[in-house]
Amino acid sequence: MTNGTAEAPLLTVRGEAGIETDPEVARVGVSVGAEGLDRRQVLDDLTRANTLALDLIASYGDAVERVSTGGLSVAPAFVLDDRGQVMGYQGRVHIGVRVTDFTALGELVTRLAELDLISVEGPSWELRHDSPVPGEVRRAAVREAVRRAREYADALGTTLAALLELSDEGGRAARPRAEAAFAQRTRSVSLGQPAPLDLELPQLWVEAAVVARFTLRPPSLDA
Structure with a gap:
């Protein structure tokens, strides 16, 4: 790490930025499950429901x-302790x-x-891998770091001389789920009211942070 000197004082600042944005992708997980006494029947039921x-x-x-x-699995569900006899099978x-x-x-x-033998999880909400939003937030974090550095320099009556280092401190995107809405839909199905689930899109919070190190032109500290 470079140390500052009287001729080139060192200033380290942190820049942060965040934005709320609409999701671009919804992920839904579908689990197909079957069970029974006969392995072949379980496999047939599983294949039919999956199709x-x-x-x-x-x-x-x-x-x-x-x-x-994902991979298909069919395995014994219950085994008697005394004889080790298979009593049933489960598939997923x-x-x-x-x-x-x-x-x-x-x-x-x-x-x-x-659908029979089907359970659904989600949706979960995401941005695309190539979404421009995270890049926009990272650029905003850099601008914020420069702005803060200039404020400190101005308070000392001087200006920035050079950028020595810029490091990415990472960031994340919030990915809320709609479990509550889906639970309501499950109850509705059981009551024979198959109205389509009305999903309300959440806002995703995307954030980024950087640490920037600058040298300053030597300020005059005379009162």
Whole structure:
């Protein structure tokens, strides 16, 4: 780390910035589960429910950006301690869905939740990996660091001379979930009222911080 001198005083400042923005992507997790006494029947039920879910998701076309399927598992569910006899089987497979058309999201989640052997988690909200928003926030954090440094320099009656170092302190984007809204939808389905889930888009808080180190032109400290 460079130390300041009387001829080149060192000034270190922190710049922070944050912005609220609309989400760009919604993630929905779909779990397909089946259980029974016969392994083959469990596998057949699991395959059938998984196919129905995938077909439904595919019917939404470009509203769905990407679908990913996790590994399928079928395993013994219960074993008697004395003989080790298998009493039943459980099977599960997970489907991940990325949705970019939020006008179709509520209906898609609702229809998935109505399928047999299906449970739905989400949505969770994100920005795209190539979203310009984090870059805008980082630039704002740099501008804030420069502004603060100039204020300190001005208070000393001098100006900034050179930038020695700029480090990224990181940042994060808030990703709120809509669990409460989905819980309400689950109760509605059980009561035979299959109205599409009305999702309210949250605001994501994106923040960034930098630390900047400058040298100053030697100030005059005479009173």
